[in-house]
Amino acid sequence: MRLSPELRGHIGLGIKILVGVLALALIGEKSGQLEHLDFTVGDAWANVRVIFAFWLTILAPGFYLCALWALGAFFTKSRSDHEFGPAMVKSLRETGQDLLIGAAAAILVEPVFSVWLIEGFRGVRVSLEIEDVTIAFIGAAIFLLAETGKRLRVELEQFV
DSSP, rough: OOOOHHHHHHHHHHHHHHHHHHHHHHHHHHHHHHHOOOOOOOOOOHHHHHHHHHHHHHHHHHHHHHHHHHHHHHHHHHTTTTTTHHHHHHHHHHHHHHHHHHHIIIIIIIIHHHHHHHHHHOOOOOOOOOHHHHHHHHHHHHHHHHHHHHHHHHHHHHOO
């Protein structure tokens, strides 16, 4: 199915607007959770650890929003760029990279450091939620697709 350049531009703009709305929703959700943090009166170090553990929960959604923004840029750039041109490849690469980093934050960084900050070192914990693992593999596939597209484009330009 071939989308018109105008429709691709509208899709890209819609995705960027969606990112703004989702970012505001994330801020609203997380600001409500700030009220329920378990602060300790008189123990500044414990309070700093609680705050850092809280901010770790924003890493994965933040990178997922960055991936959506890069995907919006992909659609916006695809309306004026050649098929699989450098700007599109860059946007795809960023999308895959942000999905991979977000999934790594959800699978490894958040579980490990949250426990370390709150309870002290108690080993390494990993969260193997289906959604996060799936997002990691999709991110890797998009990243590799962009790298392959970039390499193929260079090879095709050498023939011409």
